[in-house]
Amino acid sequence: MFSIGELSKRTKVKVPTIRYYEQMGLLAEAERTSGNQRRYDKAGLERLSFIRHARDLGFSIDAISSLIELQEHPDRSCEAATNIARSQLEDVRAKIKRLKTLEQELSRISKGCDGDGVSGDCYVLASLADHALCDREH
Amino acid sequence: MFSIGELSKRTKVKVPTIRYYEQMGLLAEAERTSGNQRRYDKAGLERLSFIRHARDLGFSIDAISSLIELQEHPDRSCEAATNIARSQLEDVRAKIKRLKTLEQELSRISKGCDGDGVSGDCYVLASLADHALCDREH
DNA sequence: CTTGAACCTCTAGTCGCTAGAGACATTACA
DNA sequence: TGTAATGTCTCTAGCGACTAGAGGTTCAAG
Numbered sequence: 001m002f003s004i005g006e007l008s009k010r011t012k013v014k015v016p017t018i019r020y021y022e023q024m025g026l027l028a029e030a031e032r033t034s035g036n037q038r039r040y041d042k043a044g045l046e047r048l049s050f051i052r053h054a055r056d057l058g059f060s061i062d063a064i065s066s067l068i069e070l071q072e073h074p075d076r077s078c079e080a081a082t083n084i085a086r087s088q089l090e091d092v093r094a095k096i097k098r099l100k101t102l103e104q105e106l107s108r109i110s111k112g113c114d115g116d117g118v119s120g121d122c123y124v125l126a127s128l129a130d131h132a133l134c135d136r137e138h
Numbered sequence: 139m140f141s142i143g144e145l146s147k148r149t150k151v152k153v154p155t156i157r158y159y160e161q162m163g164l165l166a167e168a169e170r171t172s173g174n175q176r177r178y179d180k181a182g183l184e185r186l187s188f189i190r191h192a193r194d195l196g197f198s199i200d201a202i203s204s205l206i207e208l209q210e211h212p213d214r215s216c217e218a219a220t221n222i223a224r225s226q227l228e229d230v231r232a233k234i235k236r237l238k239t240l241e242q243e244l245s246r247i248s249k250g251c252d253g254d255g256v257s258g259d260c261y262v263l264a265s266l267a268d269h270a271l272c273d274r275e276h
Numbered sequence: 277c278t279t280g281a282a283c284c285t286c287t288a289g290t291c292g293c294t295a296g297a298g299a300c301a302t303t304a305c306a
Numbered sequence: 307t308g309t310a311a312t313g314t315c316t317c318t319a320g321c322g323a324c325t326a327g328a329g330g331t332t333c334a335a336g
Contacts, residue, residue, distance in 0.1 A: 003282075003283080003333090004282090004283075005281095005282060005283080014324090014325085015282090015283085016324075016325065016326085017323085017324065017325085019284095019285095020323075020324060020325090024323090033332085033333085034332095035283085035284090035331075035332045035333070036283085036284065036285095036331080036332080037282085037283055037284070037331095037332065037333080038283085038284090046267065049267070049269065050266050050267050053266050053267075053269055054266050055323090057240055057243060057244060057266075058240055060322080060323090061322075061323070062322095067262075067263065067266065070257040070260070070263060071257065071263050071267070073257060074256065074257055074258025074259075075256055075257075075258065076256065076257050077253075077254070077255075077256060077257065078251060078253055078255055078256060078257035078259070078260035078262065078263065079253040079254065081251070081253070081257055081260050081262045081263055082248065082251050082252065082253035082260070082262055083253065084262075085244060085247055085248045085262045086248050088244055089241065089244040089245055089248055092237050092240050092241050092244060093241060095233075095237055096234060096237045096238060096241060099230050099233055099234045099237070100234060102195055102196055102230050103227065103230050103231060103234060105195060106195060106223060106226055106227040106230060107227055109223055110220065110223045110224050110227055113216060113219070113220050114220065115215075115216060115217040115219070115220035115221065116215070116217065117215075117216055118212065118213055118214065118215060118216060119208040119209065119211060119212055119213075119214050119215065119216035119219060120212025120213065121212075121216070122208070122216035122219050122220070124205075124216065124219045124220055124222075124223045125205065125208060125209050125216065125219055128188050128191050128192050128195075128205065129184065129187070129188050129191075129209070131187065131191055141302090141313075141314080142313090142314070143312095143313060143314080152293085152294080153313090153314085154293075154294065154295080155292085155293065155294085157315090157316095158292075158293060158294090162292090171301080171302090172301095173300075173301045173302070173314085173315090174300085174301080174314085174315065174316095175300095175301065175302080175313085175314055175315070176314085176315090193292090198291080198292090199291080199292070
């Protein structure tokens with residue numbers, strides 16, 4: 001059994017974040033010492049690692065809740081889990097697509113001005129003011 | 139002179155968002171009718187278009203504040219503006235990089251399970267539980 | 277037995293909006 | 307001119323996923 005600080009060190013999840021996850025119902029309420037401090041065991045460590053890994057991959061708290069629910073019922077169909085993962089993948093792909101468009105545009109705008117002029121002539125500012133100067137929709 | 143609703147239609151920025159921008163100091167306080175309603179002119183329309191364009195490109199409210207400040211002083215050096223744009227570009231590139239790593243990992247995980255099994259055997263869930271199953275750092 | 281670090285709960289702040297309540301203004305039409 | 311519908315006003319609170327800080331308690335080492 002170890003403290004929340006120890007759990008934090010091992011998982012690299014900050015202490016207040018661990019308490020937040022407990023409050024959100026992602027982590028079961030931890031056992032307490034007589035002095036009311038949380039104590040964790042291997043199971044707690046594994047659950048938190050799962051959560052952290054999922055968060056790192058961008059899953060929402062809600063999605064993680066569902067994944068944990070499934071994890072706790074190994075006999076259920078895992079269709080929901082694969083759906084969540086796929087939808088997250090689509091999300092990520094959509095974000096990449098959008099960001100690539102932005103990258104193009106920002107790179108073009110940035111190249112238009114080397115920063116040694118005066119802002120009245122700045123291509124960056126002109127581009128922002130006038131959407132017509134853009135290459136494509138974004 | 140036109141109303142906030144009209145401005146909203148023309149810029150595709152929602153009415154409460156316009157008021158929010160005013161509150162944040164991005165938009166100057168609008169003129170008012172005798173009945174206290176905001177009225178805008180071409181200058182207001184242009185400023186809001188600028189803001190919307192910058193937001194679309196992912197600039198923060200703070201960054202936009204600085205850009206507007208520069209725009210209003212056409213005699214100043216535009217170094218700050220190009221710096222803001224370049225830093226935004228770097229930001230976007232960093233995000234793309236991270237998302238691509240996530241995409242790889244999510245795609246690999248998703249492929250590992252077609253969803254017709256039982257969650258006890260689900261590769262999606264197993265991968266989340268055990269970081270060692272991952273291809274690379276993320 | 278004391279000290280200092282770690283822990284507790286609670287509230288409020290972050291960012292960029294968005295939603296809703298309850299009241300007032302404007303506009304279109306009869 | 308009356309009235310009804312729509313638009314606008316201010317204010318407060320909520321979203322997600324934390325983070326920061328206050329003020330107090332408990333634990334572990336020496």
